[in-house]
Amino acid sequence: MTLNQLPAGKLGVVLCITAEGPIRRRMLDLGLVPGTIVKTLRSSPAGNPTAYLIRGSVIAFRSNTANQVLIRTIHRR
Amino acid sequence: MKMDSPITDSIVEAIYAKAETITNKVVKTPIQQKETWTNRIDNIVTSRALGFPLMLALLCVVFWITITGANAPSEFLARFLFMIEDHLTAFFSFINSPSWLHGLLVLGMYRALAWVVSVMLPPMAIFFPIFTLLEDLGYLPRIAFNLDHMFQRVGAHGKQALTMAMGFGCNAAGVIAARIIDSPRERLVAIVTNNFVPCNGRFPILITMATIVSSLTIRSAYQTVMGAVIVLAGVLIGILATFLVSWGLTNTILQGEPSFFILELPPYRKPQVGKVIVRSFFDRTIFVLTRAVIVAAPAGALTWLLANIKINQLSLITHLSTRLDPFGKIMGLDGVILLAFILGLPANEIVIPIMLMSYLSAGAMLELESLDAIRELLTANGWTWLTAVNFIIFSLLHFPCGTTLLTIHKETGSWKWTALSAVIPTVLGIIICIIITQITHLFLPLF
Secondary structure, eight states: OBGGGSOTTOEEEEEEEOOOHHHHHHHHHTTOOTTOEEEEEEEOTTSOSEEEEETTEEEEEOHHHHTTEEEEEESOO | OOTTOHHHHHHHHHHHHHHHHHHHHHOOOOOOOSOOHHHHHHHHHTSTTTHHHHHHHHHHHHHHHHHHHHHHHHHHHHHHHHHHHHHHHHHHHHTTOOHHHHIIIIIIIIHHHHHHHHHHHHHHHHHHHHHHHHHHHTOHHHHHHHHHHHHHHTTOOTTHHHHHHHHHHOHHHHHHHGGGOOSHHHHHHHHHHGGGSOOTTTHHHHHHHHHHHHHHHOOSTTHHHHHHHHHHHHHHHHHHHHHHHHHHHHHTTTOOOOOOOEEEOOOOOOOOHHHHHHHHIIIIIIHHHHHHHHHHHHHHHHHHHHHHOEETTEEHHHHHHHHHHHHHHHTTSOHHHHHHHHHTTTOGGGHHHHHHHHHTTOSSOOOOSSHHHHHHHHHHTTOOHHHHHHHHHHHHSSOOOHHHHHHHHHHHOOHHHHHHHHHHHHHHHHHHHHHHHHHHHHHGGGO
16 A cells, blocks of 8 residues: 555555655655555645654645555564 | 565654654653643644634734834834934035936935835834744644645645735745745746735735725714725635635636645643744844835836926826826726826835825825825825725735835745736736725715
């Protein structure tokens, strides 16, 4: 599944990043690499963008950005 | 070298893997106790129910503090600066200077300067620190987070909300703030549309006219409420125009792939109040004021010349405004108003003083003592509520001030974008004023 499908409060682990170019670069800079654990925190009032907890910082992605990250849900840390 | 090569990927992965093993060895994270403060606050300020109302309320509170707080210091500054003017006048007559020199330097340049400083300095000295406090607190990224969806719909960037918020203080500052948007296309959208949010220089116009409209339409205790509603409506018209023009731009000359939106929501922290006040005062207030002063002084001199050079007994101002009058009438305004906006290009604060000066055929800019006196003068010159409404619309939708235009040129490095930033709002303003006026003329006789 992709990151934008991960419901609020759930954890996932990054499998791979399908984004290309500067977005990919920026994601790698944030530490979004295969194996990174992410948690969906909340959506903005309009439902998009959504904030994620990534390596201790809170980062918001629009859904058309978050869908370029493949993840697998995990249940416990 | 291609950026996305597997090698760079593996390098980044290796770096993070190494960093992780090191942090795991040396950093101990206590098991999180329930929820952090940041999380709790975010649950409220970005919630579906309270996110928008809180933002709007905050905006109103900031305006209210700025306007009411600036009143007294503005009056004090004006009194002080005009007292100096009296001394200057005394000095000029003491050295027997010709009256044109005194007029040009004191009644023209100095008076325009005194005006701009006394009108602009106090609200900016209040607004910018408040804005910087919110910035330091960490609230501003939440505004971008809340509003991004609306900006996405018009093809713009969520961070444009922040450049707009900055524009309420000063559009030139808002244009500079657009640097926070990485994508050149979306940054241009933010720059070109920033002028639609009324800055501190135009707020006094908005407030004065709102008061006049409400006193021309209703006569009761509700006048002040009506005035506040009109000011808010003015702000909302500006925001609406921002979205409309952003949409228009991204669907015509600024088409392209929407760039990505990645926004960090940092944890809230206690703002460093002292530092914030000093920083916002020197970085923003003084910066903006200096630029305004640089353009206001020559504008004051020019206005004085136009008002005092006479051809066939009539001043150049009268000649010019008579020329503009037919077009002004189509827009529901008049030649004097249009000329005041044109001469007010350097700084919007001097639009109303120039207009009053022209109506009174006086030789120098002046401000009447009370709103009642202004209202009487305006109605004597054929003003109705419709004129005041069109005045409000045109003050929101017209070319940016000289300072902002220079800043746009500096930021974009292009005369084309500078020209477009002036043409788009002006054309929009003219069209809307014409539509309002013609429709009113068509239907009003029916009632």
